Amino acid sequence: MGERVTMTINGMSHEDEVEPRTLLVHHLRETVGLTGTHVGCDTSQCGACTVLLDGDAVKSCTVLAVQADGAAITTIEGMARGDELHPLQQAFWDEHGLQCGYCTPGFIMTAAKLLSDNPNPTDDEIKIGLEGNLCRCTGYVNILKAVRTASRRMLSGSTAASASARSSE
Amino acid sequence: MAVSQLVGARVQRREDPRLITGHGHYTDDGEPRGCTALQVVRSPHPHALIRSLDTARAVAAPGVLRVLVGADFRAVLRGTMPVTPSFVADKRQVPERFPIADREVVYQGEPVAVVVALSRTAAADAAELVDVDYEPLQAVVDPDRALEADSARTHAGAPDNVCWDVTYTGGDVAAAFAEAEVVIRERIGQQRLAPTAMEPRVVIAEPDPYGGRLTIRLGSQNPHFIRLFVSQALGMAETQVRVVSRDVGGGFGCKISPYPEDYLVPAAARLLGRPVRWVETRSEAMVGTSHGRGQVYDVEVAAKRDGTLLGMRLTQILDVGAYCGTFGAFQAVAVYMAPGAYRWRGVEGRTVGVLTNKVPTDPYRGAGRPEGTHLVERMVDRLAGELGMDPAEVRRRNFAEAFPFTNPFGLVYDSGDYGRTLARALDLVDYPALRHRQAALRLQGRYLGIGLSTYVEICGLGPSAATAAATGGIALVEGAQVRVFPTGSVAVYVGTHAQGQGHDTTFAQIAAATLGIPIEQVELHHGDTDEGTGFGYGTYGSRSLSVGGMAIRGATIKVVEKARRLAAHLLEADEADVIFEGGRFAVRGSPAASRSFAEVALAAYGPDLPHGMEQGLEAVHYFDPANFVWPFGAHVCVAEVDAETGQVTIDRYVAVDDCGTVVNPMIVDGQIQGGIAQGIAQALFEEVVYDPDSGQLRTGTLLDYLVPTMSELPVPELSRTVTPSPINALGVKGVGEAGTIAASAAVINAVSDALQPFGIRHVDMPASPDRLWRLIQEARRP
Numbered sequence: 001m002g003e004r005v006t007m008t009i010n011g012m013s014h015e016d017e018v019e020p021r022t023l024l025v026h027h028l029r030e031t032v033g034l035t036g037t038h039v040g041c042d043t044s045q046c047g048a049c050t051v052l053l054d055g056d057a058v059k060s061c062t063v064l065a066v067q068a069d070g071a072a073i074t075t076i077e078g079m080a081r082g083d084e085l086h087p088l089q090q091a092f093w094d095e096h097g098l099q100c101g102y103c104t105p106g107f108i109m110t111a112a113k114l115l116s117d118n119p120n121p122t123d124d125e126i127k128i129g130l131e132g133n134l135c136r137c138t139g140y141v142n143i144l145k146a147v148r149t150a151s152r153r154m155l156s157g158s159t160a161a162s163a164s165a166r167s168s169e
Numbered sequence: 170m171a172v173s174q175l176v177g178a179r180v181q182r183r184e185d186p187r188l189i190t191g192h193g194h195y196t197d198d199g200e201p202r203g204c205t206a207l208q209v210v211r212s213p214h215p216h217a218l219i220r221s222l223d224t225a226r227a228v229a230a231p232g233v234l235r236v237l238v239g240a241d242f243r244a245v246l247r248g249t250m251p252v253t254p255s256f257v258a259d260k261r262q263v264p265e266r267f268p269i270a271d272r273e274v275v276y277q278g279e280p281v282a283v284v285v286a287l288s289r290t291a292a293a294d295a296a297e298l299v300d301v302d303y304e305p306l307q308a309v310v311d312p313d314r315a316l317e318a319d320s321a322r323t324h325a326g327a328p329d330n331v332c333w334d335v336t337y338t339g340g341d342v343a344a345a346f347a348e349a350e351v352v353i354r355e356r357i358g359q360q361r362l363a364p365t366a367m368e369p370r371v372v373i374a375e376p377d378p379y380g381g382r383l384t385i386r387l388g389s390q391n392p393h394f395i396r397l398f399v400s401q402a403l404g405m406a407e408t409q410v411r412v413v414s415r416d417v418g419g420g421f422g423c424k425i426s427p428y429p430e431d432y433l434v435p436a437a438a439r440l441l442g443r444p445v446r447w448v449e450t451r452s453e454a455m456v457g458t459s460h461g462r463g464q465v466y467d468v469e470v471a472a473k474r475d476g477t478l479l480g481m482r483l484t485q486i487l488d489v490g491a492y493c494g495t496f497g498a499f500q501a502v503a504v505y506m507a508p509g510a511y512r513w514r515g516v517e518g519r520t521v522g523v524l525t526n527k528v529p530t531d532p533y534r535g536a537g538r539p540e541g542t543h544l545v546e547r548m549v550d551r552l553a554g555e556l557g558m559d560p561a562e563v564r565r566r567n568f569a570e571a572f573p574f575t576n577p578f579g580l581v582y583d584s585g586d587y588g589r590t591l592a593r594a595l596d597l598v599d600y601p602a603l604r605h606r607q608a609a610l611r612l613q614g615r616y617l618g619i620g621l622s623t624y625v626e627i628c629g630l631g632p633s634a635a636t637a638a639a640t641g642g643i644a645l646v647e648g649a650q651v652r653v654f655p656t657g658s659v660a661v662y663v664g665t666h667a668q669g670q671g672h673d674t675t676f677a678q679i680a681a682a683t684l685g686i687p688i689e690q691v692e693l694h695h696g697d698t699d700e701g702t703g704f705g706y707g708t709y710g711s712r713s714l715s716v717g718g719m720a721i722r723g724a725t726i727k728v729v730e731k732a733r734r735l736a737a738h739l740l741e742a743d744e745a746d747v748i749f750e751g752g753r754f755a756v757r758g759s760p761a762a763s764r765s766f767a768e769v770a771l772a773a774y775g776p777d778l779p780h781g782m783e784q785g786l787e788a789v790h791y792f793d794p795a796n797f798v799w800p801f802g803a804h805v806c807v808a809e810v811d812a813e814t815g816q817v818t819i820d821r822y823v824a825v826d827d828c829g830t831v832v833n834p835m836i837v838d839g840q841i842q843g844g845i846a847q848g849i850a851q852a853l854f855e856e857v858v859y860d861p862d863s864g865q866l867r868t869g870t871l872l873d874y875l876v877p878t879m880s881e882l883p884v885p886e887l888s889r890t891v892t893p894s895p896i897n898a899l900g901v902k903g904v905g906e907a908g909t910i911a912a913s914a915a916v917i918n919a920v921s922d923a924l925q926p927f928g929i930r931h932v933d934m935p936a937s938p939d940r941l942w943r944l945i946q947e948a949r950r951p
């Protein structure tokens with residue numbers, strides 16, 4: 001009854017057997033063991049499950065694992081390079097862009113796509129770009145700041161601005 | 170950064186590296202070996218009798234291990250789910266609640282059976298095959314209607330629908346009204362809200378095959394209370410049950426009380442002898458996780474023509490739901506807080522808890538204080554409108570000024586300067602200019618409103634004498650344990666448990682500051698009942714810092730005192746001459762002879778101790794505060810209403826808050842921002858709606874229940890004053906709920922102010938375009 005699927009997840013090839021109705025998010029969490037992608041709803045409203053699928057930000061609760069056969073997927077676990085955080089991760093940390101952190105992986109993945117399409121977005125563009133993600137803790141204020149900060153740092157090529165900021169504050 | 174400056178510093182959060190990389194540990198992230206899946210079969214009816222329940226088809230479905238119904242659970246679960254007094258000791262009737270219904274269902278979503286299967290999909294499929302034959306009964310939906318003599322009953326055969334009906338009187342209310350030159354009346358609603366923490370509830374129970382113990386993993390605001398309640402129900406000693414709550418994806422009050430699944434999953438795990446996991450879907454959360462608010466107030470205020478407040482009478486009708494929530498009656502605290510930041514001759518408040526066929530209400534961010542604040546802040550604005558006075562002036566004229574200040578109900582506000590936060594907020598918005606702009610815009614047919622909210626709130630639960638009456642025995646103090654290891658690194662255990670508030674950071678700041686060591690040497694532990702003190706009291710009511718933080722401080726001080734005695738011995742000095750500074754113990758006057766904290770820690774495990782001293786360097790401290798703490802502030806909302814569409818646009822939102830001493834300003838601002846967002850969400854967007862006739866939930870998903878997105882919320886401008894609390898040595902108050910407590914009143918006062926030219930005096934929540942458009946249409950009708 002299972003179907004074989006092969007995906008490249010965070011740069012590594014995974015071949016697994018899945019039930020046809022298994023959602024990508026459950027496949028990632030339960031079979032592959034990447035639990036950084038979260039589930040916050042059952043009507044594709046919250047965005048907690050967002051991953052990059054062939055470079056597009058998708059809500060992985062709306063995609064079947066079999067549909068992702070052959071795709072390249074990036075999850076939150078694939079964003080840092082070793083110890084070096086992705087500029088968005090660093091900016092979320094620096095700007096206090098998270099409280100409980102449950103929504104955060106989804107926001108970071110959606111924002112990653114936004115910044116790759118539009119490296120220097122206006123506030124309104126950020127807000128529209130992140131409208132499909134819900135956060136219950138932050139009031140979004142510092143999420144907006146974090147995306148702005150990440151965008152600025154990525155444009156100027158500096159991602160390490162924060163290490164010094166951290167010790168001086 | 171110097172250790173001495175740790176308290177007050179913007180230390181970046183220590184919990185973030187794991188959370189931003191996907192390595193957080195929320196309950197559903199770890200699955201025990203051989204784990205099975207549990208699916209709850211829920212009643213689709215708000216009120217019905219169960220005629221029969223047939224599990225045969227489900228039992229035969231592929232992958233199914235067991236199907237369990239009420240009778241199965243009655244064999245292994247004793248008693249009923251707990252209902253604490255929550256300050257309303259005299260309840261008329263408290264319907265008994267067993268975690269699963271077997272005769273009568275009283276709310277949509279109530280469990281009637283569970284399926285345990287090898288996989289989630291197998292469990293979900295089989296759950297569809299459980300055949301339940303219901304005889305639907307009339308649902309009780311509207312609380313007002315529920316109070317009428319001929320209303321249907323929430324529970325068949327009950328005498329009425331009253332859960333409690335209590336009146337509190339403070340001061341001389343009759344005299345206050347006798348003196349009145351003006352009396353204003355209003356009916357003010359508080360719609361039901363769904364707390365909607367982004368992480369749904371999850372329960373995993375795992376029997377230990379060797380020792381007979383049971384581990385329960387769930388996202389909880391107070392794991393120790395869950396251990397207490399569930400162990401007793403299972404007939405197990407507390408030592409036999411371990412409750413673990415690691416990262417929690419938001420709580421806001423809805424992860425305080427125990428839920429049916431918190432009993433059913435562990436009981437099923439014991440019956441099967443296997444690990445069992447239940448994961449709530451969002452749709453289940455909307456019907457099964459507690460709601461908040463759900464109240465309506467009839468209020469009258471007596472005042473003088475010069476704006477002096479005299480007296481208030483209010484009745485709170487509180488929609489309890491089908492059962493009384495474990496801490497549901499706490500929402501009646503709205504009555505005690507209705508006096509707000511003002512002086513009154515007398516206030517009388519009646520609270521009526523009404524049973525309805527809906528999921529129980531329980532604390533939701535602010536729990537009673539947003540309602541009390543909304544009420545009094547609205548009435549002050551109504552009075553200003555009635556008298557043609559500036560609402561800021563009415564506030565100034567009535568503010569409590571001398572502290573400690575005793576409100577009509579005998580609650581003692583610890584410290585405050587309400588005039589100062591208001592003045593700062595008005596300055597920040599340039600209030601006089603804003604009023605001019607408002608007048609000018611009105612001439613152009615544009616409707617700008619300015620709304621003030623000068624709140625005060627009670628938090629820091631709390632003093633043992635007062636809070637034991639809330640739980641029915643256990644005083645809501647807090648315990649902490651500090652263990653210093655031989656190399657000088659320190660483990661701190663505390664009985665509170667964060668759901669996003671950053672305790673790993675704030676509490677480590679406090680411990681490191683007292684111990685004089687770098688924060689990196691401190692590790693904070695919470696959320697596991699196998700560790701730390703014998704009991705922990707949890708995180709709710711903005712209590713963690715002012716009670717838990719103080720417990721940590723107390724335990725670290727005990728450690729330092731022992732280390733000082735030991736250092737004196739090592740330095741061959743008199744203890745009184747040993748000073749502790751910059752992480753070193755030194756002899757006064759001869760700084761060359763000194764020992765670092767780590768050196769003393771190592772010595773504590775060695776042979777050379779002062780006479781009578783035991784080895785080791787650790788301490789436990791319980792902190793019992795002398796009073797509650799009372800944060801306050803002034804929020805100003807500037808909003809424009811489009812009279813053609815009813816759309817509200819928030820132009821500016823300015824918040825000046827005072828939560829006493831600030832330990833971590835970044836975290837404090839974050840709490841305020843998030844709090845304001847939830848207050849605005851109530852004011853403009855969210856509402857749990859049940860069909861008034863059938864009692865069916867209409868807002869069952871996030872499609873219908875409108876949690877605001879990034880585009881719908883303003884960026885508030887924050888400022889603060891610092892008035893330390895005299896109640897604790899840190900001078901801290903609390904900040905987790907302040908934003909929510911203040912915000913709904915500020916927004917609705919702004920919207921009501923905007924609509925004043927239409928003769929509209931009051932607007933209920935949510936102030937949706939639809940509601941405002943109707944109000945404006947009615948007002949325009951000749």
Ligand code: FES
Pocket residue numbers: 038039040041042043044045046047048049050059060061062
């Ligand atoms: S889980 Fe909510 S959108 Fe996917």
Ligand code: FES
Pocket residue numbers: 097098099100101102103104134135136137138367418419669
């Ligand atoms: S940080 Fe908690 S939901 Fe966004």
